[in-house]
Amino acid sequence: NDNRPVFTKQVFIGYIEENAKPGTSVMTVNATDADDAISMNNGIIGYSILSEEPKSEQRMFTIDPVKGVISVIGTGLDRETTPNYTLIIQAADQEGTGLTNTATAIVEVTDANDNRPVFDPTMYEGTVNENEVGVVVTQLHVTDKDMQGSPAWQAVYHIKSGDTNGDFSITTDPKTNNGILKTAKGLDYETKSRYNLVVTVENAIPFTVSLPLSTANILVVVGDVNEAPIFVPPVKRVEVMEDLPQGHQVTSYTAQDPDKDQRQRITYRMGSDPAGWLAIDPENGIVTATQPLDRESVHAINSTYKAIVLAVDNGSPDATGTGTLLLLLQDVNDNGPMPEPRIFDICSRQPEEQMLNIVDKDLPPNTYPFHAALEHGSGSNWTVRVTGQDMLVLKLVKELEPGEYSIFLKLTDGQGKAQVTPVKAQVCDCEGPAKNCERRAYIASGLGVPAILGILGGILALL
Secondary structure, three states: OOOOOEEOOOEEEEEEEOOOOOOOEEEEOOEEOOOOOOOOOOOOOEEEEEEEEOOOOOOOEEEOOOOOEEEEOOOOOOOOOOOEEEEEEEEEHHHHOOOEEEEEEEEEEEOOOOOOOEEOOOEEEEEEEOOOOOOEEEEEOEEOOOOOOOOOOOEEEEEEEOOOOOOEEEEEOOOOOOEEEEEOOOOOOOOOOEEEEEEEEEEOOOOOOOOOOEEEEEEEEEEOOOOOOEEOOOEEEEEEEOOOOOOOEEEEOOEEOOOOOOOOOEEEEEEEOOOOOEEEOOOOOEEEEOOOOOOOOOOOEOOEEEEEEEEEEOOOOOOEEEEEEEEEEEOOOOOOOEEEOOEEEEEEEOOOOEEEEEEOOOOOOOOOOOEEEEEOOHHHOEEEEEEOOOEEEEEEOOOOOOEEEEEEEEEEOOOOOEEEEEEEEEEEEEEOOOOOOOOOOOEOOOOOHHHHHHHHHHHHHHO
């Protein structure tokens, strides 16, 4: 027996989770011996632990003398108290009684989630103005003895009570592990001015032992700010006749101030009035017509006139609310029917009939059925008739000298509203359809050339 055992390493490193039960293996150490281990025991190695640091009331580790397996023998491994142990291992040949050699075994105690996060302090107070979303109310601090940065250290916060409407959210700062309490919605001072929240904290992974959750209480005070008056309803629809007399009341449109504790005064003014038809009393919100309303105006879209009304409080600073006023203009028969187009070319011989549209800006029943007639002697040369719902036919009944003629066309709607409109006819020296009609320098009337000559003769006689 002239060879000592030789360890395969001088330093062995193994890992064991804290609170591991006795019998749990940590690592295996190995040594070799060049002597005979078959016919004699000179090469048979026995292992033992010479020392364990730091020392405690009980040994924490043992080693299998044959296999070299180091395992837990004691209870209460705690990383937070003793993060590692240093063992001096002896290997002796002749089954543990002969030549010896030593090596070092370092046992690293790994973290387990056996420590709960604890609030420090447990009482908090924060203030936030109403209507502010995503604002930090306060930060909550916890301590945790587990390994910093590990899932067993990372805090997870939950609001357990006091937030039935989900007005708040709480997240974890990954660097500090603090709980950040924010507003998830805009709070309303007039509805609720104080909140009492209860928050619990746990870790990102479950506890390995049964532990109670730490809790904290948070008082949130909501600050009152000046809010804009609110129109009721926000969009008001009012039916009104388009012939409402100037100065008459259209409607009353008022707003309410949500700031009940501030008791502010509200004044009104027009914000948008495209046609300038309206005025509003600054004190009582009564809207009156300053000019005649007109359903057929370009400002009335689909018979609806849109105006914006403003309500301004006297807060510091003041706040302005807006309301939308929609006037649903009821039709009045204030437009007579008119022909379109009002000028056309026609041949003097075998002329084509002229088809004209009848246009009435009013709505039924203030439109069709239409009636047509010729005025101021136009019927001597022309005839007219209504065809369909809104078409009329003009027909030249005698041959006229080329020139421009005025046809006085009277159209009457179904309610008796009449309108006389002059229509210009350019009579051309042609036959059938009028094409490339040449304009003449002279102008004739609907009475024809002979009548014009008679009028000129009368004027000369007076001279």
